[in-house]
Every structure is written in C-alpha cells, then in structure tokens.
Amino acid sequence: MITDLAQILITTLTVGSMYALVAVGVSLIYSATGVINFAQGEFVMISGMTVAGLYGQLGWPLAPAIGVALVAVLLYGALLMVLTTGLARRTSLIGVLIITIGASIATSGTAARIWDSDTHRFAPFSGDAPFWVFGATVTPQALWIIGVSTVCVAGLIWFMRSTMVGKAMRACSLDKSAATMVGIPVQATVMVSFLLSGLLGGVGGIVTTPLTTVDAYSGMLLAIKGFSAAMLGGMGSIVGALLGALLIAFIETVTVTFGSSALKELPTFTAIILVLLLLPRGIVGGRQEAGLQHEDLTKQ
Amino acid sequence: SFITTSHADDTIQIGAPLILSGPGAFAGEASKRTLDMLAEELNKGGGISGAPVEFVYYDTEGKPDVAVRVVNRLVKSDQVDAVLGPIASWEAVAVKQVLERAGVPTLMLSATRSTVDPVSDCVFKLPADDAIVVARVYKYLKENGISKVALITTQDGFGDGGQRELENQAEAAGIEIVFDEKFSMDDTDLAPLLNKIKRTDAQAVINWSSSRAPVIVTNTFRQVGLDLPLIHSHAAISPAVLEGAGDNSEGMLAAGAKFEAVNDLPDSDPQKPVIKAYRDAYEASFGEAPNQFGAGAYDAFNILVDALKRAGTESEALCDAIEQTKGHVGLGGVYSYSDSDHAGLGTDSVVIYQAGSGQWKMLQ
C-alpha cells in the first residue's frame, strides 16, 4: 500500500510536471493575448527532436545541443507570434486558433521531412539506473523533470505576480488599447509571452524526451493535454495551469493504478466536466456572479 | 485539376494508399521508398513488356475515412490497374468494400486477417498476421515451460487485433492469461501499469504495440525492476526500437518474419539471399537500414509484377494470376495463395528474436 501511494505520488509529480510545462505555456500566451495556442506542443517536439538529433545521433556534447534547441524554440515562438498577433489582426479568436492549428500541422509535417517520422530519444542526463523510495521506482530523469519544471514554474509565477511586465501581459489580453494608453508596448509584451512560453516548451522537450521519447507528431497530443490542464485550472492563471496539470496527472495515475490504463482518460475528462460545473472558470477562476461579460470566440 | 487524370495507355498505374504522415508514417515512408526503388529498376529494364510501371501515392494519414476517400479516387478517378496498400489494419478493413466492388486487384500491406477472411476474389494480403505470430509466440512459451502470461496491448487497431488473437488462442495453446490490460499510445509513464504486473504470478509479459510504445514499455519495464521475459509483437522488430530502448533492450524478445535476421539465417534458407539483396540495395539508396514495412511492399511489388507479366492488366486475369502464385520466396516468407487462402503465409515464416548488444538476433 505504501508502495502504491509512493508510486502514485512520484508518477503524479513526474507526469504532472510534464503536463505543467505545456499547460503553463498555453496559459501564459493566453494571459497575454487571449490566444489559445494549439501549436504549444510543437515547442516540445522541436526541442526534443533537435537534442535527439544533435546529441543523440550526431554525438554533439549536450550543452551546445541544448543551446541550439532553445534558439530554435525562440525562433519558432517569434514566428508564431507574428502569425497569430502580427499578421492576423482582424480575425476572431477562432481564426487565430485555426492559424495555430495550421502551424501545428505544418510544423509536424516539416519536422517529419527534416528528420523523419521515427521515434527518437536520447540518454537520460544522469543515467537510467532507478532507485527506490518506499518501494516506488524513481528514475533520475524523473527528478530532473520535477526539479526543472518546479524551478521554471515558480520563476514564472514570481514573474507574473511581482513584476510590472507580468501584470502588463494580463493587461494586454484584457484590453489592448487601454494597455497602450497606460504606456504598455503591447507588441513587445506579447512577444515576451511567446518567447517565454516557447522556452518553457523547449525546456520541457529537453527534460522529458529521455523518458517519453519524441517524434514529429507528438506535439499535438501534448497540446490537447496542455490546454485541458490549463482550462481545468482556469485559463490565464499560471498557478491554475499547474494545479490543473497535477490534478489530471493524479487522476490518470490513480486510474491506472487501481483501474485500467486504457480507460484512464475517462475519469480525467469526466472530472474536467464536473470541476467546471462547480467552478465554471476553472479551479482558480472560481465561481462567477452573473455578470454581463461574455467572451465570444467567434467575434472579432 | 484534381478531377481529370489520365495516363498514357501504355503505362501500368498502381495505386499506393500509404500512411505518409502522423505517427506510423515511418511504415508508409519505407514502403514508398522501396516501391520507388523497385519501379525505377524495373522501368530501366524496359518495364513489363515495354510498359513502364508508375505509382500513384496518396497519404491515408492512418485514418480509415481518409483511406476510403483516397482509394475511391484511385479506383474511380485515376483508374489504376492495381492497388498496393494500405498498411494500417483499420484502413485496410475500411477500404476492402470499395476495392471489392471496383474489382481492382489488390495486395493489402496490412497484417489484419479480416481483409482476406472471408476470401474475396481480388483482395490478397502479405505480411504475417496476428494469428500466425501469436501461434508462434505461444509455441515458444510452451517450449520454455511458461504457461502464465501478462498481456499489455495498446488502445488502437493493432493492439486490439493482437489482444483478440492472444485471447482466442490462449486456451488451445494451454496458456493462462493472468493479466490483460490496455494502455494508450500517448501514455508517458507506464510505471503504475507495469507495477501491477509485479503482483501477479505471470511468468512472462507480452506487449502488443507499435511505433514508440515498445520503447516506452521496455524502458519502464526495466526501471520498475520487472524481472520477467518481455515479448514484443512483430511491430517492435526494428532498429529504431533498439535505439530508443538502448541498454534496456538487452534480452527482450519478439516474434516476426525472418527479415531482420538475415545474418543469423543458415545459408540453406532460400530467403537469405533475397533479404540480403534487398537490404543492400535499400541501404545503398537511402543510407539507412530498411524496416519490415518496406519488406512487405517489396514482396507485394514482386508478386504483382510477376502476375502482370503472366496475365497483363486485365483485372480478372490478373487476380487469377496472383492467386496462382505458389512458393514465391519473399522477404516475409514463402508465399503460396490459393482460392481459399489469400493470406499466403504459414507459421513457419515466423521466428523468435532476442535483442542483444543493440541487435536483433534470431533464436535458433
């Protein structure tokens, strides 16, 4: 029993950290622009594939491979920003969503051509040898994942809460022209959110690939998990995204441990519906007194 | 425009609906490369009685709906002379009806048995199917005194087909299934699932899954410290799986065609030179080792060309000619079709592999 509990805890933290890196990225871009970035998983894919290619296959040292991967995700983040908020000014939120879907499709297609459509992986940073805590298996890479994402997410929470730029991001998504009016350079702020979000995804790809493997198409699935988590937590909230990711990971792990692995999504998505019915704006968004605000996704 | 397609009368057009994108695209890509390579060679030598062979490739995305659409286009618009493909089981099942109605000679590259059971006039299939691979696996287990197994299979067409076959044959083979669970292709951490197996009295674990799943299963299997034989399906027999699993792959087993075992085959094996020739040619052209999906395409191409040479492009004659294929030595085995058997292979075409120092080795 204690083993089960320990294993549930470890797996929840590991998987939850992976989801969180995507969910927080989704939430971050949303909180600055109102855009749901369907291509968020592509950051993970791009950095995973880059490191797998350079470090795993071509035998580069790890550090420069990571460097190249991070540069790649930054460039990709900038590209996405230009596509979604630079060029696509007059479209609806759905229109922007479609653009990110298009980007995701094209990116995976391109990755399959640049690399291939095989599964890739590279060696874990601190070896494969697991150790046991209360009988539960812990791999060194899981610790890497948990550690790195804790640092990233904590840093981001601090950034959003305590710096002007963090507040400015939210302001941009709430009312662009009011934001410019108080002196916020909206484009630059939005760019920061895309770059940070890209970095998060990039870091995610680097730490998770040794455990989960990566292929040209793995981005889209991750993205769906990511925004399920982000929304469960409450769109636009970093803490919410983290909680959502952990909750989903927890439900999945418990289901797999005591029930069936094939059905693990069933309780997860049932829980999403139930939680939203109780808290219509996600875990941290809380209940809302009837208001007149209404965000229409198809409106421009 | 997409509506008008015409081809010179003297070329032989072959439709190839293959999975060219999405997870699983590696299978379609290897097939496409193989077919291109073979067609080029054939055409250089004058084609079939002077008529060059030309492939029309469409991407099925691994989705049955798309497969149906592209097959419709192949038979109704492109009016191809024959079809090679599709690869994914549920695509193959879905398109069967369209091909049957159109009466186009078809060589399915998918393992599922349901495309040829019941037999329909013009539909044949190539790769070893679940039925014979499972039979071989169970035979191996019995030989090694194992009677209690744990099954883990993926939540997709491939895993589902395997699971059914494993369950169906268990009793007759004297195998008891003590654990039987599915997992999803996008699972990232399988530790909880595999930990559950620890608590059973299973003597071996059979994993029926494809693309990246065998890698994750293998890695986690070692990490949770499961100390049992791990047996994969034929989908795991590829260099990519070994690369992904690294040292963890040491000792794991799999059952499949002899294709990956070329170096371990006795010289007396008639398949050995065929396999060797293909592997060399593929590596020379593309700089990397082929996989078994390319091998399926290779066999299909040769059987088809052979029949075309004998019968020409007229559908009925061509189908008959394919059906008369006997003792064709291919990469996947020795094929013999008959009017009651459009699958062509027997259990003897499947062997057991074991991974060691980064290589798949055939167990004698």
Add this chain to the structure above:
Amino acid sequence: MLELANISVSYGFISALKDVSLNVDEGEIVALIGSNGAGKSTLINTCAGLVRPGGGEIRLRDRALLKTPSYKRAELGIAVVPENRRLFGEMSVRDNLCLGAFSRSSMGRMPDLKQDIEMVFALFPRLAERQSQRAMTMSGGEQQMLAIGRALMSRPQIILMDEPSIGLAPKIVARIFEVIRQLREQGKTILLAEQNAAASLRIADRAYVLELGRITMQGKASELWEQDKIRKLYLGENKT
C-alpha cells in the same frame, strides 16, 4: 504644450472631426464642450494615439506626435481618463493602479509606487478599502474613481479627461473638480471633455466648443460662460 493642427478624423463614411485646431498651454485647464456625438471622445482618443487621423498634426512641446505609437505618448507624459473607463476588469484595483504607473517603470522596477498609490487612496478612500476587489465588480462610480486614479499614477504632465464626472455622486463630482483644480496648482496641464458644461467652464481657463466635429467657438472660459448661445445649448435656458 499640446497642439492640434487641422486634425480630421473619419470612421468609414462618418466624418467625426473636421479640420480641428486647438492648443493647450502648460499649466492650464482647457475645457472641451459639445453635445452627444460632437466628437469630444474622438479628439481625446486621437491625442492618445488610439485613433489615427486622416490629416493634420499633433505636437507635444513641439515634438510631432502623429508617428509616435500611443504607448510612447504615455512615456512622454500624456495620461488619459478614457470614455467608458477602460479598466482592466479582471484585475484588482491595486493592479490597475500599478499598471497606471507602467510608463514610469524601467525593466520591471518601479520606484515610489507605494507612495503614489497612497496618494490616490487619499484622494479616493473607497479604493483603499477595495484594493483587492476585481475592477469589473466595482460600482459604476467606484470604477470612475479608479480610472481617474490610474491616470494620476503615471505622474503625467498633461491629463486628457473624457467625462470624468460621469456616474459620480454630486459630492464626488465636486471633489473631482476640486482635484482637477489642485492638479493645475501642481503644474499639470488638463484637457477636459465634459457634458457638465457649467462645472467645467467654472474651473477651466479656456474652452473650446465642438459641434458636429468642428470647433465653433473658443475663448476664455469666463467669456464663453457669458455667451447666450452656450447658456441655451449646454446649460439649459432657464438657469441663471
């Protein structure tokens, strides 16, 4: 200090400002009066950079502003109390005030933020009570106070106010006008667009009258105050 020369603005086929020229000198209160749809808000928004004019020039201390993006204008010392308040509804009262000071921050660091917030709180004690309430749940008048407070946070040199008294209780309106007077005493410059012509003419130094997008009258506030036409149109005939 702020100078508009021959500004024209149109929304599609509707022309909202026609050839408007106006200037506001340092340290004065200039009132802009005009009835509904006259173009007051359009003018304010043009100065703030939210609306791009079809022609003309805007200068702040002889620096041409037209090509300056609106966030830079905030850095140059222009603050706006916009029509409809435009608060960041989902954010707290305090965060709204912090953001008001954004143009003064550098690299996310912000000196004297606390002190300025205290200043606004002193002006509107209600805001102090509700620091962490979400702006959108505040009452109409409280939101208006917040909008004014936010504009003050940037320590602006010139404040453009679009109907600052709307929705406020008489007592608070009186306070607002008092505050505006104090701001001038601190050397700030104010452009005030108001429906409440009486009150705004009373505190303004000069005033412009906007009718259907054109300036039809201008002059010392006290002089306009005496004009019959003004009294009829904007103050109601039967008032003394």
Add this chain to the structure above:
Amino acid sequence: MLAARDLGKSFGGLTALHNVSFDVVKGQIKAVIGPNGAGKTTLFNLIAGTLRPSAGTITLDGKTISGLSASAIGASGIARTFQQPQVFRSLSVAENVMLGGHRFNKAGFIACGLGLSFTRREEEDLHATASKWLDFVGLAEFSSRTASELSLGQQRYVEIARAMATGAKVILMDEPAAGLDDTETRQLGDLVRQIRATGVTVLIIDHHMDFIMSIADSILVLNFGEWLAEGTPEEIVGSETVINAYLGSVEDA
C-alpha cells in the same frame, strides 16, 4: 405593488446591501439615489433577478419574486435598462425592440425552421409593436440601423423601447441620464413622465439631482447599503442626513 422587505446582499465578506425595505406605489416614479457604491445597482440586480438576495424578499403584486430566475422575473413584468447601455450591438434597432416582445410569441424551433405561415403572422404583429415603441422614444427612423452604430445616448433610448415592448408593469432604469447634457436630460425627463402616463411604474437611479427632483414622485436614499431616507423630493432635498451623505454642499446639486 413592488415591495422589498429586509433585503440584503453580500459579496464574500462585503455587505453591499443590508436590511433595506421599501414599497413602490403603482404608477409612480420612484427614484433611488445615494453615494457611489451605496448599493443602488445591486438593488436593481436583486429586483431583476440578475443576482439572488442573501436575505429578504421582494414581492410584485403580492407574489414573491425573489429567488426566481431572471427570465421568470422578466416574464412576470419587470424590465430594466443597464448602467452601461446593453443593446444587442450586432442586431438592428428594430430587432432589439422586437426581442422585448419576444416572449408573447409561440413559434418554436421546428415551426420556425419549416417557416410555417403562422410564424410570419406573429412576426408581423411583433414588428408592429416594436415600431410603436420606437416611435414612442423617437427612434423610428433608425429602426433598420445596426444598434452599434448609434450613439450611447440613442442606445439608452433603444433600451427603453425594448423594455416597454416587454409589456412590463415596472421598469428599472439605471442612470439613464449619464452622459447627457442638460437639454437632453430634460427630454429624457419628459419621456419618463410619458412612460408613467401609460400606467407603467418606474424605478430610476440617477446622480443628476435636478433631473430626479423634476420627475420623481418619491425618493429612496441608500447609503453604505443601508436605507437612509425615503420621502418626497422636497423632504429629501431638505434632509440634513441626505445632504451630508450624498449631496455635499447645496450649491452642487
């Protein structure tokens, strides 16, 4: 006819309204005034069912309406306008007003989808009603315009026409004169009196004291969520407490 007893509303720890009781006489114009944040809009939200009261009851013609859903209250004869005008911006002005009378018609999804002829007759009747009320507020010529093209002031009138089209017994108006100049405010006063003349009871919030004085039959003053005073305009304007809490110096009134 409309009566509130011991009404209370709190948001989390904040009490926006506490123990407020009052009656509204049929056919009267009753004004609600008070400092910012006194709870006036909250009171309207409670009456209209946009918010649920935390305490107390509201009755309309003796029937309890507090606790009913907003749409049920709307259907029972209470209509409102909003502090920030809320028109359906992408609909035409006529359509906005037609939605007021929407609830009187019957055609459902199937009948409408099939385009049955009775649906068309219903539409024509409804349209006639809408035209009547647009004429009433003086917006007839704007009827086929998109509502968002109208100025804020005009949108207020659309709201009023829409409220009238619901056939309401009581209309709640939240700061209808905000942003109007004196001339326009006087015209609005005339309109409100005309509404009263049709037999509709009016509850009105506004900060323009001249306006309130000139139209109200009775005034309720709220302060910090509490009942502060109630009475005729003369009584209220003379009341020391009201002057202290709300009006400030008399000169500003």
Add this chain to the structure above:
Amino acid sequence: MTTIALPARNEIRNNAATVLAFAAGMIALPFVFGNGYYLNTLVFVAILALPALGLSLLSGLSGQLAISHGAFFALGAYGSSILAVRLGIDPAISTILAQFIVAAIAAAIGAVVLRLRSHYLAIATLSFAIIVELLIEEWSSVTGGMQGMIGIPPYEIAGMSLTSDKAVYLVYWPITILMLWFALNLSVSRVGRALRAIREGEPIVDSLGIRAANYKIGVYVVSSVFAGLGGSLYAHFVGFVTPATGSLMFAIDIIMVLALGGFDRLWGALVGVALITLLNEYALGFADYKRIFLGVALIAVMLVFPRGLLPGIIDLVGSGLRKGGADARRA
C-alpha cells in the same frame, strides 16, 4: 408612424429562392458530369456539410463553441449502424431512430454543460467527445471496438440498394439542401433572433423574460441532430464505422471548416466544406508533403480572409462596387 421593411419576411423569401436555385444546380450536376469520383467526392461534401451547418447554427448564431460535433456525428453513425446491423432494422428507420437518440443525449449533455461559457464550454464539450470516443472503443461487444463495424447496409429505395455514387448523390444532396433550408429559415426567425441576442449577452436576454438557457439547449439539440444525421448518412454510404469516424480531430476539422467558410453566415458552412474538400483533394497530390501544404494553406486562408472565405469575398465584391471612401482606421 413610419413603416419599415420587415427583414424577416424578405429574408425567408430570399432564402427560398436561393435555396431553390442552388438545389436545381446541384441536382442537375450529375446529369452533366458523369465522373464517378467527382460525384463520390460531392457526396462527402453533402455529408460533411451537415455537421458544419449544425455547428454554424450553434456557434454562428448563438456564439457557443462546442467541440462535440464529431461525437454526435459518431453517435449518429454508430447509432444507426448498430440498429441496422445488430437489430436488422431498415436503415432509413434506424437513421431516424438514431436522431432521437442523438437528440436525447444532446439535450441531457446540453442541459449540463451549456451553463459554461466560451473556452470552458469548448473544453467541456471536448471532454464529452473524448468520453464518447472512449466508450465506443471500449464497448466492443456492441461497437466492434477499435476494429469498428463493417458491412453496414446501404439505404434501400423501392427495393433498390443505394450503392452507386450517382444514386446516393441524388438522395443525399436533397436531404442536405432541405436541412440547409431549415437552418436558413431558423436563422431569420424569432428563434434565430433570440439566439443572436444570446450571443451578445445572455443576462440581457434573460432580463427580457426569455429563457436563454432553453434556447441554448434547443439549438444545441438541433445542431447535434444535424451532425448525427450526417453521421448516419455517412455510415450507410461508406459501409463501415470506426472510432476514428467523428473523432476529436473530426470535430476540430468541422470548426476549421467554419472558420474557413465564415462563421457568420450559414452558407459559409457550405463554402468551407467545399474549400476544405478542394484543399484536401489538391493536397493528395503532395503525398508526403501533404501536411505542410495543408497547414500552410490554412494559415494563408485565415490571414487573407480573417473572417472566412465567404464574408471575405462578399467584402471584396462590396468594396469593388463602392470604391473609394475615407480611411477609417483604429490603431
């Protein structure tokens, strides 16, 4: 009193005229072009147009974005197939029965999730869709599991099976056009008006004594039945269903269709389906570069026509007609 043109009445007449013209054109088509593949593709257009029209009613009119149309498509497909295959019910009747099942499920789900808004509604309906997909995969004794069901019978008319592309075309298109006509009527009716109002603000609608929630559930049911009908027609045409039929990705495709065609007009659904079909057909020629082509094409269309193709073209034509005009730009 001024008299004003009554928009609703004119629009109903306009609809009838346009729809008739369109119907005449579509029905004449197979007699002009005989190409089997062409017709086959157009049959898929007719089928896909149904969920797209349904979603357009829901999202375009009432502004509620649901990602459940794939699930209802699947429910229509599986419902009718199971009734026809397992119980031997005539396909036409099983199709109708399936729509009642779809409607009942939509009403139940709608009553629960439609309280949510915008993204949250989207994610709740997405969750529902995933649950449906899982149940179909798992309940294999009835649904055939991952392998799906094959051998679903085609419709029969007067003892003749609808198997040829032409015959199917001539039955399916009139159905789609009837549904289009229904949707168009609905959108200009009082119900449509209420839905458009809901899109702008539910509390305001409620304040007028209209039960916004009921209208939302109503339109959700109608819109789901559109999707369900599409699913049934699909199943009896292609003869098989698998869990991939109407999967999550399918639902996203439908949203894509509307974004491409334009959310704010029902015809946009048809334009979108036509466009995506064309893009897909064209992309086939790219074989393994297909994804790149499709992705880039999607982005390009949305950048060039931010509100979708149909409104975009109407604007283009419109601005061509009245050239000039002052420059109205909000920065």
